[in-house]
Amino acid sequence: MLSYKKIVMTKLHNIFFIKKNFILLLLLLGFFFNYSTISAQESKTKQIIRGVVSDKVTKQSLKGVSLYINGNHVATSKGEEGRFQFEGYFSGKNGNNLFVLEVVYRGYQTQKILVKDPNQLLFIELLKGGDTDPDETSATKTQTGNVFNIGSEVIEQEQTINTVNSLKGRVAGVTTDGGNIQVRGELFHPLYVVDGVPLPTQFVNSSSQSNPLNAYNSSNVEKIEILKDADATAIYGGKGANGVVLITTKNVKNTDYLNVTASASIGITGVNTWYDFLSTEEYLDFRQKAFAADGITPDAENAYDLLIWGDKYHTDWQKEFVGKIGKVYTGNLSIAAGNDKTRFFVNTDYYESGNVYLAEDDDKAKRINTRILVNHFGFNGRLQFNASLAFNTFNSKSRGLDPDSYVVYAPNQPTLNDDGSLYWLNSSVINPLRSKYANVTNKNTTILGNFQLSYRLFSELEVKVDAGYTRNTGDQLQTYSQEYLNPYADNSYKNRLLAGDSYSEIFLVEPQLNYSKLFGKGVVSAFVGATLQTESATSDDFELRDFPVESLFRNYASAAVKYSVASGTREKKYASLFGRVTYDYNNRYIFSTVLRRDGSSIFAKGNRFGNFWSFSGSWIFSKESFIHDNLRFLNYGKLRATHGVTGNDNVAAFLFLNAYSVSTYPYAGNSGLYLSQVANPDFSWEVTRKSEISLDLALFNNRLQINSAFYRNQSHNFIGGVPLASQAGLTEYKNNIPEATIRNQGLEIDLLSTNISTKGFQWLTTLMLTVPQNNTLLKYDDLANSSYANSFVVGKSLNIKRLYRYTGINPENGVPTVEDYNGDGKITSTDDMQFIDDTDPDFYGGLQNTFRYKGLQLDIFLYYEKRPFQEGYLKTFYYPAGYIGRNILREFATDYWSPENPNGKYPGLTTTTSSEIGKAYYNYYTESDAIFCDASYISLKNVALSYFLPKSITNKLKVRSVQLYARGENLKTFSKFNQWDPQTGTAIPPFRTIVVGAKLAF
Amino acid sequence: MxxxxxxxxxxxxxxxxxxxxxxxxxxxxxxSCDSLLDVDTPQNIVVDRNVWSNAQTLRTAVNGLYTRNLLSNTLYYYALPFYLTVITDDAYHTSTSYDDLRYNAYTPTNTYTAYFWSYPYQSIFLSNDLITNLSSTSLIEENEKQHYIGEAKYFRAYSYFILSSLFGDVPLIESTKIMETTLQPRVAKETIVQFIIQDLKDVEIALSDSDNPKTKVTKAAASALLARNYLYHEEWKNAEDKANEVITTSGYVLEESLDNVFLRSSKESIFQTSSSGTWSSYIDRVYFANLAVNKSYLLITDDFANSFEAGDLRKTKWFTTVSSVLHPYKYKRTASSSAGAAEDFVSLRLAEQYLIRAEARAQQGKLTGADGALADLNAIRKRAGLPNLSETLTKAQVLLQVEKERRSELFTEEIHRWWDLVRTGRVDAVLGAFPDKKWVSYRALFPVPEIELNKNKNLTQNPGYGTIK
Structure with missing residues (x-):
């Protein structure tokens, strides 16, 4: 799989010019292995360039220094000596052996070095001070697409099990939600590409712990790049229409000694924020008041909490469920070595996190990831071969029930009997602690194999094949012991087990031709490529009941009732052909165009293929002399525009066929089929037109960098589920909806500022801001006559809520009232739900501050989001205040209506849903704007402190370096939101995690 | 190379x-080659061309009528009595979730009434698909084909009966073109009733030579349902004749003992859900257990308990007392004790036909004699251990007696009590007599679910709903 970066690399330099027919080579796509004999006369000795970089004054070696040739990153200095080495075919603009090497390092002046004799060791010394012009040379600045990348130093600050979470607030235009990324408000998930191999979408769609993205964590990810606009995503075609997340894992280092790194950390994790519920005494008092308000006499039926339970128990169900603190352990060991020809890298990660949900001691999640990487350069460097094999396992054991809905249970509800067994009252009251007897275990294994073979036929042309294979197996087991069941209910089963196995694989092959050539002062680079991808998956699910004892749960044969069995298979194929041409004139004007033809098996024959394209142009205006001479403070400026059309096939397969399903149960011994899907043979690629204008600036000796972009994506004939009225017999129908146009647009700004940069002390600030206006329904012809008539409004977001307009509490009787919009004396949803607002965020972003003092570094990261209109507490816990068995937030139990407090903010108390107040709760109040509230927040997401031991100590310890660190995540959230947490709503808040650790390099 | x-x-x-x-x-x-992208269809679905190109899969699809309707669609077992009995004066749940039904406070957002809009249409969708596809097939003999179409039409007629009896005017859907049918408006109840009657007449003809067991649709089942529809439509003569036809020609007889009525071997049942084979314990649990012994559900009201005459065996045999509260107990099996007599869930039985004939005759003034209403009522009463009724009762008194016998005989079967009160117009008088019921006349028709109004703007709401007091 080609990555974006590699395409940029194909603009390769001012290459020695040899005439050869380019088109001819297209024919030889399949024969390239044999082609070397024909082109042998063009061979040329490969150059190996090596050297070291150091500070000109202190003579201290510098690592992390970037080296560029003609804007292409060729190497980075590494190790304590600041050494670098790279190889290839380099030549100057006139075909001679001279070329210019640019050396760039933050905080230092950029150096340009004319290399005459590549075989001579280069000693490069850099002088401190503002970078003269670093950005014009870096790869990300000269490309024409909108790419944002995050380096490993940021990723390492996060302890999350899922690397994707580390993107939150770090990249403008990207939001994360439960381990998934949304790029620019796209409703579907982006394409994830790991080291060039895409992950199957169905894997990453799941928010479960088996998400294979979990395997990519802080210690093995080198960087994550997000491709957002049409130009950048175009090479991925339909698969990448919703954005592309490129994950690059840490790669082989070229060292002539064995490079061993080991790290370990230990920490704690757990929930940090809590609802403020009433205590048992307050709750009982509140219920008494509610009965008094209703004028109902409490009896054992309607007031078992008062009359039977009493005040013996004081349970905070939140803490009962997620009050524990889990321990987190991580470990990493990596070994790398190699020479000019062959290198290897082996890395193993271990992660273990104690569960906090109702945890027993052995409830934990464990993950082990191992990667083996081999590189080989052959035939004087013409041949490059990379192979990697990654093996990831994830095992977890937990009490698998979501406690969200139980946190509101009455504090005086008894938990356990004296003998330690669960307390039960009657058939309808659940004891939430029963979850202790529900076990969920997950075993998940992913194998990713990937190889890339490239061969440079001659200087201008490279033939390449990428192939990848991913396999994922999952095994989930849920068991419900006898104790889980309410003995008062007439349970139809005893010990019960639900099991699910899944197996999926994806195979991809992608041949590609890269061509670069000098034209006057510019470089033309082009490639053509093709993709063939097949995905297949199978799953089996079954339920067994009535195991004689719990200990036989793994002995399936012992189940008396084989209750249900289901199996599924899925297959998808994808093929595309694409080409791209880029012209880079003098590093100043860059034009690029992509054409592609994509086919997907998702669609019916005849609708499978779609043609897509994009065009982009960049102008690095800071290079123009009239700007350069007049605006001295401007170091760098680039204006870029892109426009393109992409296709999206993100729907279930086989919707173009009428399909029958098999009934779960046979009738009188005979199974049955029923129509479960009505065909839509006509739908095809959803088309999105993406446009973007961006401006990148570097000012004041590069002390301030501003990257900004305005994007506008318009989806036409998008594929939607048209909701059907029940009378149709099915609930939904997937179709292109050509009548509708949906627009996602927004402004994204990244600011990078070097506030203070002295010899000893540095202070850097990064600010991200996204102002989105996504999912706007721009037009919908004849909306009034469609199934969406009462759901959407033209010109507004798809995420609008139609609500009653709350008109306050009736001071006479405490009943919440809503507006009769059309004044007909009746409250009807269709006519009177006329309060319309969207739940979209107004803006969001992150603020990162980094302080460095000698070996000490402190990073503080804040995430903020403005989301003024969000469903609040009462949407989830819609029980009237005073309802049986349900606790209540202190806020609602304080300023409520009563005859003594006729102006109370909240409705009067009631114990039943059939009272006037109770009915109003269900029918109007919780369907009105009254229950919405401001979910804006600022969260202290990360604080990381690290310290490199001074060389004097490490030398004594005989290690190359020692880093000690402490990191905290999700430390504190500031918000007025009345749900559990503004980031998760009603679900459990993100865990606060604090770890300390050490990293040693030998 | x-x-x-x-x-x-x-x-x-x-x-x-x-x-x-x-x-x-x-x-x-x-x-550009489409075949490059050919993939296998998923194994868990069957593509329609594979269904309709093979006689065996075709028959499996027809059997889907039974698996989907009788085993999956709760409309056909517990939904009606379980959710709706609480509306009447017969029973109630302790759970407050049903309070708005019990106290007549249901609104267009009520979940339970909404079930009875969506469930029947799921069934109608299946029937429409089968009728359409069967009509054009030549894979099987014409005779067999007509049988299958008949079976599909029976379920369609039953679903429309439920819809029109609860909501009045409803959309009349006859195809599976979902993008069109989703927007169809309601049509007059009269049109629906005529459609039901025509479907059932078709079933009678189609199945006249069928040897289906009574666990499947039969001509007798169609006739019995047709008799009920004639009665509800006040076609007294037709109702009398059709019920008479079932009683005299179908071969079913009233069971002597109340204990045998709901057994699999019942001689009285006309249509029953087979519990042989893999009888799903789900149904077992929900139907039998909840209705019979789970003390949270369906507690018999004092009014109903007191309405039984002294010595009525139905009060002792078909009720059970749990914690001194009466519960319905027509079926004895529960999930945890699946041993015991084999029971099938009965959806049509001969006793109802006697009561239909009695009512139809009474309405025509035929009260006494061998073909009088009293004879039929006495046949039912005799089995319950009750004496014959007085020959001197007036027509009005006989009709009230029919109402009482129907209540005592058919309780927690479908929702007969509700239908009886609504169709005779007695609902205002009967439910209005209970102050806590807060009865209002317009509630005799359920509200059209709000979610349906939102999805189909051509729908209209029934009168009265949507008022805030």
Missing amino acids: KYLGINIQKYVKKNKTIRYIFALTVLLSVF
Whole structure:
């Protein structure tokens, strides 16, 4: 799989010019292995360039220094000596052996070095001070697409099990939600590409712990790049229409000694924020008041909490469920070595996190990831071969029930009997602690194999094949012991087990031709490529009941009732052909165009293929002399525009066929089929037109960098589920909806500022801001006559809520009232739900501050989001205040209506849903704007402190370096939101995690 | 390959244009080929062409009528009595979730009434699909084909009966073109009733030579349902004749003992859900257990308990007392004790036909004698251990007696009590007598679910709903 970066690399330099027919080579796509004999006369000795970089004054070696040739990153200095080495075919603009090497390092002046004799060791010394012009040379600045990348130093600050979470607030235009990324408000998930191999979408769609993205964590990810606009995503075609997340894992280092790194950390994790519920005494008092308000006499039926339970128990169900603190352990060991020809890298990660949900001691999640990487350069460097094999396992054991809905249970509800067994009252009251007897275990294994073979036929042309294979197996087991069941209910089963196995694989092959050539002062680079991808998956699910004892749960044969069995298979194929041409004139004007033809098996024959394209142009205006001479403070400026059309096939397969399903149960011994899907043979690629204008600036000796972009994506004939009225017999129908146009647009700004940069002390600030206006329904012809008539409004977001307009509490009787919009004396949803607002965020972003003092570094990261209109507490816990068995937030139990407090903010108390107040709760109040509230927040997401031991100590310890660190995540959230947490709503808040650790390099 | 490669190279070198064309042809031919993207269909679904091209899969699809309707669609077992009995004066749940039904506070957002809009249409969708596809098939004999169409029409007629009896006017859907049917408006109840009657007449003809067991749709089942529809439509003569036909020609007889009525071997039941084979314990649990012994559900009201005459065996045999509260107990099996007599869930039985004939005769003034209403009522009463009724009762008194016998005989079967009160117009008087019921006349028709109004703007709401007091 080609990555974006590699395409940029194909603009390769001012290459020695040899005439050869380019088109001819297209024919030889399949024969390239044999082609070397024909082109042998063009061979040329490969150059190996090596050297070291150091500070000109202190003579201290510098690592992390970037080296560029003609804007292409060729190497980075590494190790304590600041050494670098790279190889290839380099030549100057006139075909001679001279070329210019640019050396760039933050905080230092950029150096340009004319290399005459590549075989001579280069000693490069850099002088401190503002970078003269670093950005014009870096790869990300000269490309024409909108790419944002995050380096490993940021990723390492996060302890999350899922690397994707580390993107939150770090990249403008990207939001994360439960381990998934949304790029620019796209409703579907982006394409994830790991080291060039895409992950199957169905894997990453799941928010479960088996998400294979979990395997990519802080210690093995080198960087994550997000491709957002049409130009950048175009090479991925339909698969990448919703954005592309490129994950690059840490790669082989070229060292002539064995490079061993080991790290370990230990920490704690757990929930940090809590609802403020009433205590048992307050709750009982509140219920008494509610009965008094209703004028109902409490009896054992309607007031078992008062009359039977009493005040013996004081349970905070939140803490009962997620009050524990889990321990987190991580470990990493990596070994790398190699020479000019062959290198290897082996890395193993271990992660273990104690569960906090109702945890027993052995409830934990464990993950082990191992990667083996081999590189080989052959035939004087013409041949490059990379192979990697990654093996990831994830095992977890937990009490698998979501406690969200139980946190509101009455504090005086008894938990356990004296003998330690669960307390039960009657058939309808659940004891939430029963979850202790529900076990969920997950075993998940992913194998990713990937190889890339490239061969440079001659200087201008490279033939390449990428192939990848991913396999994922999952095994989930849920068991419900006898104790889980309410003995008062007439349970139809005893010990019960639900099991699910899944197996999926994806195979991809992608041949590609890269061509670069000098034209006057510019470089033309082009490639053509093709993709063939097949995905297949199978799953089996079954339920067994009535195991004689719990200990036989793994002995399936012992189940008396084989209750249900289901199996599924899925297959998808994808093929595309694409080409791209880029012209880079003098590093100043860059034009690029992509054409592609994509086919997907998702669609019916005849609708499978779609043609897509994009065009982009960049102008690095800071290079123009009239700007350069007049605006001295401007170091760098680039204006870029892109426009393109992409296709999206993100729907279930086989919707173009009428399909029958098999009934779960046979009738009188005979199974049955029923129509479960009505065909839509006509739908095809959803088309999105993406446009973007961006401006990148570097000012004041590069002390301030501003990257900004305005994007506008318009989806036409998008594929939607048209909701059907029940009378149709099915609930939904997937179709292109050509009548509708949906627009996602927004402004994204990244600011990078070097506030203070002295010899000893540095202070850097990064600010991200996204102002989105996504999912706007721009037009919908004849909306009034469609199934969406009462759901959407033209010109507004798809995420609008139609609500009653709350008109306050009736001071006479405490009943919440809503507006009769059309004044007909009746409250009807269709006519009177006329309060319309969207739940979209107004803006969001992150603020990162980094302080460095000698070996000490402190990073503080804040995430903020403005989301003024969000469903609040009462949407989830819609029980009237005073309802049986349900606790209540202190806020609602304080300023409520009563005859003594006729102006109370909240409705009067009631114990039943059939009272006037109770009915109003269900029918109007919780369907009105009254229950919405401001979910804006600022969260202290990360604080990381690290310290490199001074060389004097490490030398004594005989290690190359020692880093000690402490990191905290999700430390504190500031918000007025009345749900559990503004980031998760009603679900459990993100865990606060604090770890300390050490990293040693030998 | 190498040899071939060089040859091609030499050939195409001759002419630049040929080279371009050749290159493009090679590439585009590969990437325009649909078959490159052919994949297998998922194993858990069956594509329609595979269903309708094979007689055996066709028969399996027809059997889907039974698996889906009788085993999956709760409309056909517990939904009606379980959710709706609480509306009447017969029973109630302790759970407050049903309070708005119990106290007549239901609104267009009520979940339970909404079930009875969506469940029947799921069934109608299946029938429409089968009727459409069967009509055009030539895989099976015409006779067999007509049987299957008849079975599909029976379920469709039953679903429309439920819909029109609860909501009045409803959309009349006859196809599976979902994008069109989703927007169809309601049609007059009268049209629906005529449609039901026509479907059931068709079923009678189609199944006249069928040897289906009574666990499947039979001609007698269609006739019995037709008799009920005639009665509800106040076609007294038709109702009397059709019920008479079932009683005299179908071969079913009233069971002597109340204990045998709901057994699998019942001689009285006309249509019953087979519990043989893999009788899903789900149904077992929900139907039998909840209705019979789970003390949270369906507690008999004092009014109903007191309505029984002294010595009525139905009060002792078909009720059970749990914690001194009466519960319905027509079925004895529960999930945890699946041993015991084999029971099938009965949806149509002969006792109802006697009561239909009695009512139809009474309405026509035929009160006494061998073909009088009293004879039929006495047949039912005799089994319950009750004496014959007085020959001197007036027509009005006989009709009230029919209402009482129907209540005592058919309780927690479908929702007969509700239907009886609503169709006779007695609902205002009967439910209005209970102050806590807060009865209002317009509630005799359920509200059209709000979610349906939102999705189909051509729907209208029944009168009265949507008022805030």
